[in-house]
Amino acid sequence: MADKTNTSQGTGAAPAVDSPAAIRNVVLVGPSGAGKTTLVEALLVASGVLNRPGTVLDGTTVCDFDDAEIRQQRSVGLSLASLPSDGVKVNLIDTPGYADFVGELRAGLRAADCALFVVAANEGVDEPTRALWQECDEVGMPRAVVITKLDHARANYENALATARAAFGDKVLPLYRPDGDGLISLLSQSDEALIEGIIEESEDESLMDRYLGGEEIDRKVLIDDLERAVARGSFFPVIPVCSGSGVGTAELLEVITSAFPSPPEHPIPDVFNPHGVPRKGITCDTGGPLLAEVVKTTSDPYVGRVSLVRVFSGTIRPDTTVHVSGHFTSFFGEHNSHQDHDEDERIGTLSFPLGKTQRPAGQVVAGDLCAIGRLTRAETGDTLSDKAEPLLLKPWSMPEPLLPIAVQAHAKTDEDKLGIGLQRLAAEDPTLRIEQNPETHQIVLWCMGEAHSDVVLDALANRYGVTVDTVELRVPLRETFGGAAKGHGRHVKQSGGHGQYAVCDIAVEPLPEGGGFEFVDKVVGGAVPRQFIPSVEKGVRAQMEKGVGAGYPMVDIRVTLLDGKAHSVDSSDMAFQMAGGLALREAAAASRVAMLEPVDLVSVLVPDELVGAVMSDLSGRRGRLLGTDKIGDNRTLVKAEVPQVEITRYTIDLRSLSHGAASFTRHFSRYEAMPESVVAKLK
Template identity: 50%
Template sequence: MHMSSKTNTAPRIQGPEDLRNVVLVGSAGSGKTTLFQNLLRARIPDHRPDKEDAERTSTLALASVVDHNDTAGDDVVVNLLDAPGHPDFAGELRAGLRAADGAVFVISAADGLDPITTSLWAECAATGMPRAIVITKLDTDKADFEATLDAITTAFGSGTHPAYLPLEDEDGQVIGNMSLLTGHVHDYSSGRRVTTDADEAQRSLIEAFRTDYVESIITESEDDALLERYFNGDELNNDQVVEALLSAMYHGNFFPVIPVRLDGIGTEEILGLVHRGFPHPNRRTLPLVVDADDEPIDPQLGSVEGPLLAESIRTIADPYAGHLSMVRVYSGVLTPEAAVHVAGHREGITGVRHGREDHDDTERIGLLTVPAGTGTAPVDRAIAGQIVYVAKLSRTDTSDTLSDPGHPAVIEPWELPEPLLPTAIEAAGRGDEDKLATALGRLLVEDPTVRVGRDPDTDQMLLWTMGQAHRDLVLARLRGRYGVQVTTPPVRVGLRETFVAPAEGHGRHVKQSGGHGQYAICDIRVEPGERGSGFTFVDEVVGGAVPRQFIGSVEKGIAAQLAKGTISGHPMVDVRVTLHDGKAHSVDSSDMAFQSAGALALREAANPATVALLEPIDEIAVHCPNEYLGAVMTDLSNRRGQVSGTEPGDDGFTTVTARVPVLELLEYAIDLRGIARGAASFTRARSGFELMPATKAAAHLGEH
């Protein structure tokens, strides 16, 4: 969570209609954060942007501005959310989408449309979120407004149209824009916006686009009477077209495109569009909401009179200040000191825990503050539609639902990506060991896309993150925020041993040292078992060569040695061991002696000719754009992967399934991003063990 320590006066809000919540989304490098700063500067003249660093660019930033509409004569508070553009921080992005009621997509004219943005657009379309599009970087050499516009229309459909055209000076530099709807020209070249009527040449440019623009607005407005009048040739005045535009935007059917420069040109047009075209919070829709009996309910979204329903959007676990939660209120009123029901039911709804077990608690609301410019201001209540900061919710995690204790409810949490990049971590010194556990616990509360767990095979503590940037950020937080020094040794993979050829083993454990000695001899035959069969023990002893009471001792000793391994230190699996002979002493034989003899016999049977290594295999499913399918398939082959199928989708993506050795997947989250420009994703699940190639096994044994 990014927030300034600056304290301002809370903006005046009388009802949900005074609010607009909008999130800026776009890929890294699109100019999104610069646009965010320009929008703030347009209403906060003395605004100075914060320093750009890894912490700032990785978290969801929130600030607010007050916008006055001269036409409607009303003021609205616009809560601006700046979502991270790097794919490592998709969890923050999805939190921003849940908090907002509309999205502004930021696309660079110099770089064009990328697959990540296209996928995100489809995600917003599925929920009907109102959207607008801003084309940036028009002042760069590679910028091509019309080509970018064509790519957007091809990717996003017929509902996308330019609302403004770039205004250029004699040297071809963008100095403002021209409105297709009003015919007004907005010139920013003087340092402020100057509005005039279009001249003849400018009107010619506008008319080339305006007919299609107006027709699309009316078609998408869902106003049948207006549509009939238009196609009957009736003259429509500008106010009627504007009303149709706002209706089409409001319902998520029409998506105006605005050209901007990142020096502030176009900010007034964006704020005006957000003010008039984006919905207030009472139109908000949510996924499944259930009551205490898991029965679906229809909450009174946007109603101040309804029972409280809110959601924790972000959490920061500061080592000194404690918990601070960013909360979006959907209905009702939130007040300090009020008791609220807190429900975190991620696993029960989605089937994935993501850190913390499902829980129900009662918490008391601490200090309430709201974004006020780039700072915050204390308030004595927060109404439906507001985004607020709440202190001291110590048992509330990101995506938890806050509700009236008399009307407990749970909102289906937003989908979180699976962290798939493992990093082994160790405390650097004894003084860091206790601090590490505490720090990791706080990080898990703050960032639900982090996983931490101890690998049962290698006993390594593994930190699972989304990618390299995410990993670097988490390690920096451990060291900087929590003062914990950690090392990152190579990740070890839990291999297995198995017999690949029959072998005989003779175990002799005979010791005499005064008093009772130790005497046990056993002879075993070892054979490879079926993959996944585990350990099978067969007793073929005849004539009492090994007394009946010690048969189990031999089996126990062999099982203990299997757990330790023989030639590599990795556990042994999938073997059939037959005890067929042995010797005992009437006085000196014992349970422990025969356990030792069984272990010795197994070790004698094991050697590089009879024992091989097994490596774990994961079943992975890679979802990638069709244009990168060949590169993904080639890379999987280079990783010793066995492709089992490809399934083309209707969205320009194909899903590839393959079985790949875990050793080849340790950096796959990073490598796949490079192969497919961040547009591909994958899932993984353990799929058993297979023989490791001899050359790989020999290299591994040489290292150990």
């Protein structure tokens, strides 16, 4: 396949800084197709890093370099590109807009100190972007809005601006408006709405009275107040940008370098020692203790593992030894694919990424981002620190992957490669959970959605050379007895030589839900010798594991051994195990075997206007509605108990039903009897 990397680099060299104050870490977020990746290209050209921009259509952009991204013509992973502007190093973090790749978005938010919300002039603001704005608002992250695609045939700047203000609030105000081949500064035009918006956020309480009294406020005062309000996260400027012509890129870079905060102005996440004791007093200081975090991991069969790292404190230098801590289980419990680990590793090569191009770095100071080669144990979310003072950052919260995909190696020869490939992909992607289901004996990939699963399977095939088949997911059903029954087990083989002889009679009765298994011995007169009674129980248990009907494990029964026969020579442990299993099967044939299905507690967070549709959909899935709780001003939490077999694809269906506005969680509740009509469909 031809290398479609954009080779039209200008200066190309990585901007070098030795002070955190000269760094801006900016994450680009917004709907898929809004033009984030193309905007990065335009900014790289405007700063001289590239001579000409690449295009998503041609697969030549800096940030979309992965084979899957080039084929799909959309971002599927986080990417970093840095540029110099007015003496400041700007780290642009491009993130996917599609909901399936929210894990990459979360990593980008962790690595950044401020955000650009990118909205296309020909589109609107989708619900996930609205929700993300609210999340950023809750933590006070500084933001600006960029309206792109001004040259699109259906572009409507005024409509896009109104949509953004309706979605994000009245503190979202434009600094410029498009005018032909350029922009007009609204501040220089004495735009009243903009001036009043800036003055409302001023720390000078007398400024509004002076303005309303007719005093003309000095433009420098307004600009200074504007920059402080943006840095505080209380005012959100709108900048129109045409990536194709470059109009607006200079103005956007000015906002980034002058108004967005530097890393020392942004709080550091909570820090602990490996024993969970909080560590206070760490700041963004190049001379402080080393504290860095792996925000993305990529593995390549030829290049090895590359870790994208945000440095919060201290300075990273090549060929030094650091302590690597990964404590997902400590913070989030056992329900993840990342085992806790602590070890020392030697730093390999340091570089500043420009997409997939790695530009060598002599050292990396606090506040900056870099790539580190060949950290063999570091995974996404791990903390790097001084080995003399190990530290631990609480990993950022990740959404739970809720779409199960069952897979198997296409051939026996692929099984080992499949295990290795999945292990490496799990190290890269915290939103991928790998389950080896002990009941169904299936490998289950828990993904964020179909697009996410497609990328995982694509990586297995093209990066690790593993041919994988997707198979029908088996929900772990169980069996139990619908009523009392008796069974006779006779295992006799006496055709010469040492034979096999065992006979047993049992009674089986169902136990209440969760009753497990009970074995009762009521044999009298030594009909079954004492040494063989445990053998009967062992045989019954083995048959319960295999099931007696559809092959699912049997639970919640009491088995009573009533009688039996033995032979002085031919009876053995194995013979009575066989007889016990036969007796259970005969009892099952004489009774009704009921199927039990797992039921989950499902909680759906949904806009108020969609509550009825969601409740109706859950009822159609045999759900039992438990109630609703009001969340905030316009959202409702719907709670229901729903059989697992009905929600294997609920992630996809709910996204379609709500246009991405709803989310849900699911937790195992219990097993309960499956209706006969549903059982019949499974046969």
